[in-house]
Amino acid sequence: MSATTPATLDGTWVSDPIHSTASFAIKHMVVSTFRTSFKQMDATLEANGDDIKLTGTVPVESIDIELPDFRGHVLSPDFFDAGNHPNIEFVSTAVRRGEGESIDVDGELTVKGVTKPVKAEGILIGPAVNVANVEVVGVELETKVNKNDFELNWNAPLPKGGNAIGDEVTLTVHLELRRKEE
Amino acid sequence: MSLRILGISGSLRRDSHNTALLRNARELLPNDVELVIFDGLKAIPPYDADDDDHEHPLPEIAAFKRAIDEADGLLIATPEYNHSIPGVLKNAIDWASRPVATTVMRGKPAAVIGASTGIFGAVWSQAEMRKVLGATGAEVVDRELPVVQAHMQFDEDGNLVEDDLRDQLAEHLGALVEAIRAKAPAPEKATAA
Numbered sequence: 001m002s003a004t005t006p007a008t009l010d011g012t013w014v015s016d017p018i019h020s021t022a023s024f025a026i027k028h029m030v031v032s033t034f035r036t037s038f039k040q041m042d043a044t045l046e047a048n049g050d051d052i053k054l055t056g057t058v059p060v061e062s063i064d065i066e067l068p069d070f071r072g073h074v075l076s077p078d079f080f081d082a083g084n085h086p087n088i089e090f091v092s093t094a095v096r097r098g099e100g101e102s103i104d105v106d107g108e109l110t111v112k113g114v115t116k117p118v119k120a121e122g123i124l125i126g127p128a129v130n131v132a133n134v135e136v137v138g139v140e141l142e143t144k145v146n147k148n149d150f151e152l153n154w155n156a157p158l159p160k161g162g163n164a165i166g167d168e169v170t171l172t173v174h175l176e177l178r179r180k181e182e
Numbered sequence: 183m184s185l186r187i188l189g190i191s192g193s194l195r196r197d198s199h200n201t202a203l204l205r206n207a208r209e210l211l212p213n214d215v216e217l218v219i220f221d222g223l224k225a226i227p228p229y230d231a232d233d234d235d236h237e238h239p240l241p242e243i244a245a246f247k248r249a250i251d252e253a254d255g256l257l258i259a260t261p262e263y264n265h266s267i268p269g270v271l272k273n274a275i276d277w278a279s280r281p282v283a284t285t286v287m288r289g290k291p292a293a294v295i296g297a298s299t300g301i302f303g304a305v306w307s308q309a310e311m312r313k314v315l316g317a318t319g320a321e322v323v324d325r326e327l328p329v330v331q332a333h334m335q336f337d338e339d340g341n342l343v344e345d346d347l348r349d350q351l352a353e354h355l356g357a358l359v360e361a362i363r364a365k366a367p368a369p370e371k372a373t374a375a
Contacts, residue, residue, distance in 0.1 A: 160309075
């Protein structure tokens with residue numbers, strides 16, 4: 001980035017799959033935390049002044065669980081029902097930049113065919129120019145949702161009390177977005 | 183007094199995580215406690231009362247009951263099938279529990295551990311196993327050892343990777359040994375009163 005050309009967010013930015021992750025964490029066995037990621041994700045950020053829009057799609061089949069039985073259960077109708085609902089979708093409805101790098105995002109999250117409003121908080125860093133001389137923007141967002149709101153209803157009581165998994169799920173995205181060539 | 187614990191793995195698989203767990207347990211016991219791993223589970227036929235001749239038991243059943251009888255306590259390592267005990271394991275315990283009046287299970291201290299490749303560590307099958315053992319008259323140690331994501335817990339030699347888990351297993355075994363010693367008859371006094 002040269003000193004004479006101030007970086008602008010205006011334009012369209014697309015996610016670099018290598019440096020972008022979508023992950024989630026959920027309590028299991030009352031006190032432990034299970035977390036994993038999705039190996040694929042497409043995200044786009046479009047900016048025109050203060051008008052910023054963020055969209056993203058995650059194929060649920062890309063979930064990073066190798067064990068066939070475990071994976072099969074998570075992709076079954078007990079959870080994501082991947083056969084009928086292959087993608088998780090996010091579309092922002094409002095993006096507000098706050099102090100420094102902070103950012104608030106309202107949006108609609110669709111999981112298993114159920115769309116619910118969510119609010120996420122995080123940071124937006126850049127634009128900056130990376131070592132390959134490409135303009136990049138970093139976006140990190142986190143929100144919490146109740147899995148049952150999206151009809152991921154599976155659970156089971158543990159023999160000594162409590163449930164197998166929690167209801168609250170923490171969703172996190174770490175995005176590196178590159179300026180889309182016009 | 184040296185003690186013997188009979189280890190029973192509910193998994194017949196050659197590279198069973200539960201059998202590996204028993205082998206690890208063997209290394210964690212005090213020097214005066216041996217753990218013998220029962221290897222005849224697959225040979226035990228389906229329970230049939232018509233075959234259950236208490237005077238002339240089938241050799242496989244006689245061997246299983248003798249192994250239990252000669253042990254001071256039981257350590258059962260169970261996988262989990264559909265939130266419950268593998269049929270072969272339940273079947274073997276059903277044989278051992280007969281006849282009710284003289285079963286070798288009665289009063290036998292017993293602890294349960296379990297490994298599964300999922301994130302719950304056979305916690306439901308361990309609970310079911312404890313329930314079944316209680317029904318047979320065994321003295322069940324009321325604690326569980328869920329080994330989660332079992333495929334990641336052992337090195338290529340079958341040894342537990344995590345010190346924490348090894349410590350938990352040692353603690354679990356300690357509770358079983360304590361239960362056994364609590365039952366052991368007091369040493370005879372040198373002179374009669």
